[in-house]
Amino acid sequence: MQTNRIQSSGFGNAIDRSRPLTFTFDGRKLTGYSGDTVASALLANNIHLVGRSIKFHRPRGILSCGVEEPSAIVRCTAPGLNPVPNLKATEVLLSEGLIVESQNSWPTRNFDVFGLLSFGPRFLQAGFYYKTFLWPHFGWHRFYEKVIRNFAGLGRIRTEIPGTGGYPTNMDQRNKFCQVLVIGSGPAGMNAALVCARKGARVVLVEQEPTFGGSLLWRKQAIGNITADRWISDALDELSQYPHVTQLPRTQAFGHYDHGMVLAYQSGEWPDSGIFWKIHAERILLASGAIERPLVFPNNDRPGIMLAGAVRKYLNRYAVRPGRRAFIAVADDNERKATISDCVAANIEIAACLEHGQQIVDTNGRRRVRSVSVKTAENKIIKHNCDLVCVSGGWTPTVHLAAHLQGNLQFDNEVQTFIAPEHRGPLLSVGASRGIFNLESILSNSEYQAHKAMTQIGLSGECGSNQTAKVENPIDRPDLPAGSNYRAFVDFQNDVTAADLVQTVSEGYRDIELVKRYTATGMGTDQGKTSWTNAIDQVAAATGEPPEQLAHTTFRPPYSPIPFAGIAAARTGEQMKPIRRTPTHRVFEQMGCVFQKSGDWLYSRYFPQIDESLEQAVAREVQAVRTGVGFVDMSTLGKFEVRGQDAENFLSRVYCNNVSGLPIGKIRYGLMLREDGIVFDDGVVARLGDEHYIVTATTANSHAVWLWLTKLAQIQWPALDVTLTNVSENWASIAIAGPRSREILGRLGLDIDSSQLDFPFAAVREGRLQGDASCRIFSVSYSGELCFEVNIPAGYTSGFVERLLEIGADFGITPYGLEALDVLRIEKGHLTVGREIDGRTTPGDLGLAKMVSNNKDFIGRALLRRPGLQSDDRLQLVGLTAADGVSEIPIGGVLAESSLTQSSRQEVNGYLTAAVFSPTVGKSIALALLRNGHRRDGEELWAVSPVAGASTKVKVGTTCFYDASGDRFNA
């Protein structure tokens, strides 16, 4: 039974009485109408007590009728969905079957155990947690936190329905481009949109509520001789005729960013859909209106104490009468008259009004306000019985978006709050959001600002005279009664009282940003929309500084909470971070390959046979390469073509070793330094023609090397004639490795001679595969065996691999993956980016000092000479073997002089970069960066892993464990 619903059809332009809805609140079945918010439906059912406050667990009701709501925070869900906590009852639109629950109450909303906190003397004053739980120092983690978490915090995330199924997922993200974005559709926004649309501008009009019209919808002021409702519908009709105007209802512009970008969130059907808009506008007209501020007086937080404007909105928009007998405490004279008139029209009895010179000294009523005690100018206390208190301390312009881009607001003495100064950016404030509250002035101001915007973007506008901030009657806000006002709330959501602010200032926190952080004023889901101006006033009074001297806290996006799902939209999983697959992927999949993620790539890890473990497969693959032949996918390497007259000169500057004078058809290993002398990347440089090279980069650095090379060519040395082309994805690369690889090469049907003389190590040949696909073959070796890297056009990969398997069957050709590749390279002491080339090592550290050319200049040469990079005391790359030849060297260990001990701390002299069991050498081997390692050959020390709880005695040696002379790849 909706006892508070007004039956007269003259009220309730937001609701559709022909469409009743049912919903539940804390298990109780209730009804409302389509168009209701949860708050209006609860009030219609005479429910004021909605939840408990965060700190004191005081009963709290519905203060406002919109986005500013600090108190009526609920958890909502629909059948089959996980509940969404911390929603404002004043924002959630009612839908059939909606399940609404109160928060922060235990065991029930009506009887809350912790509500006792609000009795007795001051208990949880400002800074309570900081001061109380300091001792003993371990106490917070051991016990305080566990207890406090039970009754602190706002809302609970609950996941009754596992996975993402129970969460809103139907989110979209869209871009919108326009000349003028109008934010807000009250009189200012609507009028501005009309002016711009008539001029032919592409306009986007956003409105946070489902219906356009803003305050006109409930203030009911006539415009000229036209009623407000009529004016709105005429305006919307006209706007709808223009194809260049887009209307976005239920859309909240929540952030203003550089260069005219505004982010907005459009909520769809609750709760599982919404659109995240990126609106790029040439000009932004901010017509976001104003938010009413409550009054600060003792016990001003009881359910039934509501903002006057909210009461009028509930009456006129929702036909809901929030009380039967109202006490009116409205500071502005005109607003007071309008409030009384609306209340009387809705048959609400007026208990009394707070007159000038009077103060509210207390209120009563446990779960709903019952009476107000007023001190008259003659110091008499009068108690007024009532079940509704309409409060208003004036209106605060909604300036947030104007302040998002470092826009410092200025205190306006007339409006008595901060408003946006004239901006030099694309945003112009219009109407109430710039402190203009009179309807006629709002209309003329919006016309002026709209014309100004038109002129700025080159559409002719006729600028009339401007209208500045005007308040008809100076607002006379009642003073707080003297005494310690520890139940006079300034911030309802965070339970911050006037006394807290006084205490905070007296403790030395005078800066408004510090006050905010010490007390939590202005934090939370409402971000202090109803409290920030009152807080500034209180701090100003406490510090003795006038409010214009005080700054305001920083406004940051989002203006109001928006769902993370909207920010992410479709960009989840692979749509957020696509997985890159190499050209071999499909054929490898058929071969039973096990893949692993490596950076962006899904890379072949190993190729298990039936009933084979990882270790067994890797040992088999390694042995095949060492004794027969194997092949591995190398397609992820970066491959860059370098052409031009100065190509050789360019490469000579880029690599620290000598790469000039390379004959056509030959390859050289190349080591690239950063400009500070640290090793950046390694690869090969192959000369294909007179002015034509191809260089490779490691998989991990592929993109970084490309950026580096292009930057050098375009920015640092634009005079060099060099052209770079990234062909990484054009060529697939299959390395055929092993003593029998040359035999395989001979049977591939290449039109090049593969005999040793014509194809020695470190050479490159171009040709065709079976007279068809062009191919490039590089004789380079990462595995240490004779090896040919065959590059073929990526589209030919599957066929090539199948052919390779066919030809190689007689040789027992074995595909191998990343695991075996790693074992093979560790056995040879070859380097890997991210392990040995870790952004800290120099060529000298890696044992490559001799490679660094003394005969030329190159990137990194000058700074590599710095003494710190030449010192002996650096971590240097060494090889390690288990001293006893049997033990396993722990992966990820550090190097110390003694074994792992329980008690003593050890000095660490280096760390392992790789450790593996080598099937070839027959024991555990490792690479490590060891302090002064190059001079410690033959020494024994300990590889210690506190994580694994293991330590192994190791012997320092060279980094190459296998075929140190390099005979094998010259075979």
Add this chain to the structure above:
Amino acid sequence: MLIPCPWCGPRDEREFDFGGSDAKFPSIGTPRDSTTDTWYEAVHIRENARGDTRELWYHLSGCERWICLTRDSVTHEFTNASTSDQGEHPGESDAD
């Protein structure tokens, strides 16, 4: 931010990679320039100006070119966009 690419027009910042300050390296191969001190200055000593800064952006999802821009570090206003190797706006030469 909208970044004015001289080749592609104003484009969203998500299309770009930031490339740091537009600091010129000492010239390579000239012994007088290529000392540790001059390189140290060029690599490690940065202005970090409040106001106009010269910086590089790589238009990854566009022309794949490096461009030089002057950005106001306070307001993020871009002025004077140029291509890296021409040192002039390509549109300007086209317009003649």
